[in-house]
Amino acid sequence: MKIESLGLPDEVIRFYLDSGIEELYPPQAEAIEKGLLEGNNLLAAIPTASGKTLLAELAMLKAISNGGKALYIVPLRALASEKFDRFRSFSSLYVKGEGKAGIRVGISTGDFESRDEWLGSNDIIVATSEKTDSLLRNETSWMEDITTIVVDEVHLLDSANRGPTLEVTLTKLMKLNPGCQIIALSATVGNAYEIADWLKAKLVLSEWRPTDLHEGVYLKGNINYHGSQKRIEPRTRDDAINILLDTLEEGGQCLVFESSRKNSVSFAKRSGAKIGETLDKPTRNALDILVEQIVENGETETANELAKCVRNGTAFHHAGLNSAHRRIVEDGFRDNKIKVISSTPTLAAGLNLPARRVIVRSYRRYDPNYGMQPIPVLDYKQMAGRAGRPHLDPYGESVLIAKSYNEMTGLFDNYIDADAEDIWSKLGSENALRTHILSTIVNGFATTREGLLEFIEATFFAHQNDTWGIMDVVDECLDFLRDNKMLEGEDTLVPTALGRLISTLYIDPLSGAYIVNGLKKAEHITDLTLLHLICKTPDMRQLYMRSGDYEIINDIVIAHSDEFAEIPPRSREIDYEFFLAEVKTALLIQDWIGEKTLDSITKKFNVGEGDVHAFADIAEWLMHASSRLAGLIAPEMSIDVSNMTSLLEKRIHYGASPELIELVSIRGIGRVRARKLYDNGLKTVDDIRKSSHKRIAELIGPKTAAKLFTEIGLHLEFTSDDSGEVTLKTMDSLMGNEQSTFSDFEK
Structure with a gap:
């Protein structure tokens, strides 16, 4: 199917022809035949690099040419930035009639209490699912003007963390804009038909790829495929490094997936010692520039380790890196300067970084409850899908590594020849429902218990399950909200001022209850009091307790016992251990605002620089929530903490002591x-x-x-x-x- 035959505005046709896109891939052609450009809902469950984003672009551009507005929902901030950069290339397209205005693109991923009304002037708005949910909670007016909704990575409905928010957000959007077109994009999953049925969407289900994918298992010097075998020259004792060297020799790049951050760093170092020997002078000169950028943007020993790896043409990539380092590594790989990235599995589900060959060094991942466990088939398929750069590689290869014949046959059966798992809604638990029940009532999507049941009937959970059992959980949530003065009424459900504020602040009602009760109980409030209070909430990530931490943290608790709103008895061992983990997390934030160096913080708490910033981002958001809540309940408190919480919010933002706030507020002048x-x-x-x-x-x-x-x-x-x-x-x-x-x- 030719791009010129699609009936799109001439400007759009010319744009894609100039980009080298003249003809659609088979799955894209099928989507057109199923009404993509006629307003039909569509679920495209097709492999990575098979053209899912182009489907979204065509639908959005057609809608905009008809006077519509598009919302593009992604799971990750980094992915939002990538899509925003891509869609900004539409700024020269004049498809909106005689006004001759180019397409405007906006992005919103943070500040969960903001309506972001200014975004309404854009034709395409890119946002994370959490930000979209918060825009709905804050009743942003332009949300009702959306005519096309694109949901990227919709299979994340299965995620215990992100799934419920995505599911409820989609349910609200379908109720708010019943005539809106929904384009859902997904990896191939076992029950794509079920998701399509829920969305009332046509299904495009395909395994077609623009570059062939050869999936194999390495064993004792050979990569074994179905019906063929490839010999790998044994140049080192490390099988994966031998596979890497073979890849580079053929002019390709490689992604290596490891089970942990530690392993990804270790492999990048080991492989760099060999790969560095293969680099020519121009490549080394280009890498030296990247090394300078890494050193300039880092304050920790990790930056030095990354710089040493990049000097040899390798890199590691995980959430512990700061955002600047992740971007340098990604861009260096895209530009074919960095030859190998050793990564944790997070990269597979995120950015568009294809390579000639993907090596899955470990198909097991650590679970804190069960130890090392095999990864899901869907995760393997996501990793394998990164193999093969369209228009650059003649094919892509994905390689698992086995140590025995039995293990090899098991890998073929359980991964290469296996279908991805079914997607299941995770909305049924109290933890998932609590926050969404409150927001559903606050925004008027339901005002009675029966109305809540009607809303839940429209969710993916109800599409998969009988809902009679979930009403017991709903009643428990309603009781909790009433007991904590966030909700009033039996027949008609009415949110209180506290309930409305907690919903718009985008925090878990349990977090709100902890903060409110803690502020009321505390008789002696210090920075540590407030930091521990936000670290106690379910919205805050918790640091793990290591064996050497217990005595140290316990001594700090004893020395500062009057600064905690509540200390559980040591006889309740599990509760006390959770409490110590909360205190440890609070101490990390305390070191951050106390201007301890990032290097000292990362070593002391065994985290990465990216983790410190992630903890600080969440802490800043929760401290802002605490400040707003303190203002609301001020008459019920014995101590006015509004100034303390406001100052702490700024200090967490900048990582600085109070006296530096004026200076660090100057752009470009860090702490x-x-x-x-x-x-x-x-x-x-x-x-x-x-x-x-x-x-x-x-x-x-x-x-x-x-x-x-x-x-x-x-x-x-x-x-x-x-x-x-x-x-x-x-x-x-x-x-x-x-x-x-x-x-x-x-x-």
């Missing part, structure tokens, strides 16, 4: 530079204005100083003489008042 300025007597913006510019440049570097001056409204001019000395002039100096020179200025 390290702000501390250097402060300790040298430059404590306010006014102090900086009055200071010698040469002095500031010596403290934080000329480039940063130049940006700082611009941020505070001092416009600069740089000149250099024949000797190479550079002169910096401010607007004041141009009027004859001041001039600073320094010969070490970076050109």
